[in-house]
Amino acid sequence: MSQSELSEINDLVADLKNIVGGGYVLDDKADLLVYEYDGSIDRGSPVVIVLPASATEISSVLKLARAHSIPVVARGAGTGLSGGAIAEQGGIVISMARMNKILEVNSDDRYAIVEPGVVNLDLSTHVGPQGLYYAPDPSSQRACTIGGNIAENAGGPHCLAYGVTTNHVLGMEVVLADGSVTWFGENERDGVGYDLRGITIGSEGTLAIVTKISVRLLRSPEHVKTILMAFETIEDASAAVTGIIGAGMVPAAIEMMDHFCIKAAEGAVGAGYPEGAGAVLLVELDGLFEAVEEEYEEIEAICREFGPLEVRVADDSLEREKLWSGRKGVLGALGRLAPNYYLVDGTIPRTKLVDVLRQINELSERSGYPIANLLHAGDGNLHPSILFDERKPGDVENILAIGSEILRICVESGGVLSGEHGIGLEKQDQMPLMFSDEDMATMSLLKIAFETEDLLNPGKVFPTGAGCGDISQARAIARVGPGAYI
């Protein structure tokens, strides 16, 4: 770093301290190091981290960033899986950790106003005693934040019946790149006019920084039933899913885990999944008592056609929690099977489940890398997780290539690049698999309408270069570095 660059950084740090207070600006080497990762494989070191307490402070930070022409990346809990919160081009990381208050709960009109740093599960826990909950439930819900959920338009097991984050956000206060503070959408109900709220959700912090959110709360269901169904093979389990959906039923959730996941989850929490099974389904029904019971009988009958090894029903909340704990912890639990995993997030039409899983299995056998499959099966959202060891030379390159191939399979069978984790750094170069140059140009017009300087989370979502699968692979490797920590 040159002398003039150093002195510019020192000025920036001093100005930031004036905005948020000295204790909330971090630039020690150790600080920069622990803010360079998220829950996935990418890494990028910020120049400075700032922890503001209000939209006003964020506004001042953005004005300052513009004056210095330095990028700004907002960060929730850093649990993302596509590199959205990685400061790839350095710059300022804005941590939302201090903006973690639930500001208002209106149980009559069923909405809550929260700050972006509120932890997803904390909101449901907070409104639980009033018979309410917040529906989007990513598996990382006990750590991830509502702000981060908005950036990635996060889903979760229950988005099958209830939709993803965008379906539950009524409106939000945002700070634009020029530092102006405004409100998108409505406070208490759906809005009219251009849906700026909808555009911002899932934009991964490239359009604006969200500082306050009004979310829809749902009434907790009267009755909930969770059913564990074990099958000999993953094909049988997939066929059962197709059967349920084909019969026109929409359970609250249909999750699938293969034998790798069953083993890992059992090791982690002992959820009671039968270890000999090739795959298990976790189906949840909720609603009025009679409706749930009726639905259950129908679903059980459908599953019986595919010869389940076991059907187990959890009625009380403790048993249900146990079944779900295995599913929600399974990703981290893969650490028990291999030192690293690379989780791929793609979506396919549900009728293609059997075919796509077969192709993934073939890919695994051909490459010699085990691939654990966990799926939000009900809506065709796949999470094949490639198991590897970063310390083995060549592993990183190989698994990135496999990941890319899986996404190609998804898109070719009529699916999309991401179900719920976002594009971020991870998949930007695969965007051309789905979008034409015209599509992409239209999207950049939107980005330009918000800011022309490209300082808000630059280098995300849009392809960085030539936009060809093979080249993107090389870029990914160049970024991570062979044998690097991934």
Next chain:
Amino acid sequence: MVEAQQMSQPSWLNESELYKCVHCGFCLQACPTYLATGLETESPRGRIALMKAVNEGRLEISDQVMRHWDLCIQCRACEDVCPSGVPYGNLIESTMDRLRVHRKIGFVPRLAYEISLRYLIPNQRNLAIVFSMMNFYIKSGLQKLVRKTKILKLISDRLERLEKMTPSINGKFFRAQGQFYSADVEGTEKIQMLSGCVMPLTQGDQMRAAVRMLNRANKDVEIPSNQGCCGAINSHVGGLEKAKELARANIDAFSKGNDSEPIVVASAGCGARMMEYGHLLSDDADYALKAVNFSKRVVDINEFLDQSKLQPGEASIHKIVTYQDSCHLANVQKVKDAPRNLIKSIGGVDFCELKGSNVCCGAGGTYMITEPEMSEAVLTEKIRNLADSGADIIATANPGCFMQLDNGIKAAGLDVEVKYVTELLDETYKQK
């Protein structure tokens, strides 16, 4: 500062344990120091990232880096929620041990540190002298005088704060002299019990109550002589060699003539340490096997009484009672239900779950003395939740938690009593 060359030498960290962390972030909300600060550096994931960075030669061990590890309370709540099964306790313990060579400490603190860890904690006789002096200080009225005149404040704020932590001495010292307490029932099982280091001196009455409960559960209780501190304090602050020495002494003390009886422990932190002697001494050719066998015998008193189906006495306690998980009982020993079951079994008790009962109170053994600011920040949230709960009594299972909660309650002026679960049970047998 260490040379890069030195750091790239074989790591003090077990790499297969270290690289189990896939940085998913599930640990963040379980970590008391992350909850108190919102800083990634004060989270388990951050602390592990720093270990990895040092291990990979990307970061030098500086004072700032050490601060982040020092600020870990070692409650191990992260381990309990980690889906990957990262043995964080092992990682932080070996890191703390390694850090001794990097520390630049002033002469006086170094002296205090060395004396406490080498000559006081491990030696019951020396420790008893110190606590006798403390007892005299409290009972003679000297403490009142010191507090009234605020004389210590003149010397330093820190000293004044330390003085406030002076533990009260409850009853006569409980000395381990090979004594035997019979349940007076025929054909009953005999168990051995840990006396420990600080608890038998400050809380002799509570130790005796614990013995009475074991007798009530029809167990004969032996307190083997020559036993001592479990080594937890030494291992937390980076003294693994001394901890190993203490572990070997206890293994010998509890294996004389019998190496199968349960070893019941009334302080959760000690129980957790002793359950991990197997790991601690895995490199010791003479003791590795003995340690594994020893660890299997260790059981917490709450777990033991719950499994023994102890029925409480006839007296009821008409109070609202809550329970603070002792971290090393919940997170290491995985005992969460037993103390709650025991409390709920008492007639008249209205049990209420404390918000955040599974989050550390900030005691952390000597942490409350060495890191008073963070300890207090963590305690403040705990006391706020306690005040909101409306409880009359907060029960717990470890002397550190007991003292920390007691200090917090007094400072906040709350009308809440701190009790051991066993103490509450004991009260049900007393004639009103």
